[in-house]
Amino acid sequence: MTDELERLANGVLWPGFLGTEAPAWLIDELRDGLAGVVYFGQNVGAGLADLSAAILAANPDALIGVDEEGGSVTRLEAGTGSTVPGAAQLGGLDDLVATERTGAELARRVRAVGANVVLGPVADVNTDPRNPVIGVRSFGSDEHLVSRHVVAAVDGIQDAAVAACVKHFPGHGDTHLDSHHDLPEIALDIAEFERVHLEPFRAAVEAGVDAVMTAHIVVPAWGDAPATLNPRVLGMLRSWGFDGVIITDALDMAAIRESVGIGGGAARALAAGADLLCIGNPTNPGDAALPDQDRRDFLAARDGIVRALRDGSLSRERVEDAAARVAALAEKLRSRAGTGSEPDSGYDAASILRRAVTVSDRLPDPTGRLDVIDARRRSTLAVDSAADYVSAALAVDGSRARVDVATASITDQDRAIAEAVAASGTTVLLIDRPDADAAQRALVERAAARDPKAVVVNVGLPARHPLPLPTVEVSAASRLGAEIARELLLGRYAPPEKTPTTA
Incomplete structure (x- = not known):
């Protein structure tokens, strides 16, 4: 039986899991208030809508997220490749209507399988051509172009009754390291960083984006901690008036796992101001992944939060505040149900790409x-x-x-x-x-x-x-x-x- 503190922690946790059916442990935790799940490629099968239904039956407030960006990044079409334009293609074309309609199409596909959060669009300004992890996932290298396309994509996604989550705050575009494997440090002049890399996130906040995902990057001018664990960085979002959900990038990435660990990262991210903790893809360790890697990673995160609550390094009020923001997003999505824009029967991804x-x-x-x-x-x-x-x-x-x-x-x-x-x-x-x-x-x-x-x-x-x-x-x-x-x-x-x- 989940105790009181474990149930409180469940309300801010967003795990991945193994398989195309919900494991028993996941259903049990959803019934005990788990915030939801994130789908990865290994979860996608013919019965994905039924899987979503089972998750929502266990917790009707569950947030179900999908990394569905179009272009080079897809989970719903992981086995065959995306059939939706990606950010660089849309940015190069610079047709805001095409970008908004593509956002709506991504939302339609996510909603069709029973999910309700699109982990996109990417708001990073890709100023380093060596960037191994952003690149064509960005709309471009100019902050004004990126900003207007981020807003168009957010509008398209959220008008279709799905939450958008812009990423990776405060900006992962000027790195030449991959935070899945390293902890990138950005030594860019801070005035330039603020002018260029923060601008698309400001625009998204002004446009009413539902969620913002953090980056595991260090900006030395703002401290030694990666943004995900840095209250000064996450506090900027609140100072702009953002009242939505701050979601961490995956805590199983090396930048967190190999420094403070999943449990330590979970507690420190909450203390820094994050609301929903994406634990990550349990297949990421590759051959080293254990048969119960999904539950192990989940428990590592939850146990880290509970320990911090018990030793006083994390306040109960902070976790309650985070859980309330997550619950408010779930309520907002329920209120949008049935109000989203109708599917665009005229949407033609191939025609867009022939121009791009x-x-x-x-x-x-x-x-x-x-x-x-x-x-x-x-x-x-x-x-x-x-x-x-x-x-x-x-x-x-x-x-x-x-x-x-x-x-x-x-x-x-x-x-x-x-x-x-x-x-x-x-x-x-x-x-x-x-x-x-x-x-x-x-x-x-x-x-x-x-x-x-x-x-x-x-x-x-x-x-x-x-x-x-x-x-x-x-x-x-x-x-x-x-x-x-x-x-x-x-x-x-x-x-x-x-x-x-x-x-």
Whole structure:
């Protein structure tokens, strides 16, 4: 039986879990006031709506969140790739109506499976092209562009009776480390940081966003603690008049787990002003994950809160305040039920992408077949950037070769080029870091020397320095993006003339 303090802690906890059915421990905790759950790719199956119904039956106030950004990040289409435009594509197009309608479509899909919180849009201004974890998840590198698209996406999501959660406050765009594995420190001039990186979050707060997610980053001018654990940073949101829910990024990320631990992180995040603690994806440890990793991580967070309540390092009033904010969001979503905008029957994601995907130069005459060399970086915990569905959708019946330029010898890389050139189609180099990865660029240069009629499909940030081959700038590692690039290369439609920009 859950005791009083455990039940209080349950009201601010948001765990992930293993499997496509709710485990017994999760149902028990939901009945004892657990705030809800976050869905990850391993939870998504044909019975997802039934899973949501079971969760809501155990706790009708449960918040069910989904990391559904479109583009390179999807959970609902984790096995096949997203069929919705991503932020960089929308930012490059700079059509606010398209962004708002895409937000509404994401909300419609989330609501259709019984969930009620979209963990997006990304409000980070991606000013560091080396950024390994944000990149094309951002609308761009200009704070004004990012701000207006964040507001449009929030409006689209929340008009569809789903909560939006902008992320990752106070801004993860000027980092070159991934907080899933490290604790990034931003040494940017503080006046510039405040002017550029805070602006989209201010705009979202003014637009009435329901929730804001924290970042596990350190801004030395504001103290040594990561933002998630820093009362000065989280206090800024309240000073702006934000009265919604502050949600932590996952506490199982290395920036927290390997410093203060999940339990210590949970207690310190609450003390700093967070309201809802995202515990994380229990599959993240990979082969080291235990069969009950989900419950272990949940208990680590809850036990950390209860210990802090008992030793006085965390006040009961702070946890009650946090739980009240979470409950207020649940009540707001219940009141919105049935009032959301109707599904947009005219929404056409492919038409949006045909305007957003551009080329740097005249494409070679189509051959009817694409032979793809996939040289993208390895996947991260946030983005399944190297997923096979991208190269599969691009090549279809052509050949495919996977080349990890970080580990493959030049001999092996050249062999893959030779085999693609020897085939009867168009050689396609699939890349995602043309400016930040010298090995990817070198592969393209060697392919150009061997086959001047080869082409590049770039699913990362648009190349700032021209490549020696015509380049299709897709700006997302998604199935739909790959399908649109294939249409272009097969001559099925003419590309727009405007070259995309992240400004």
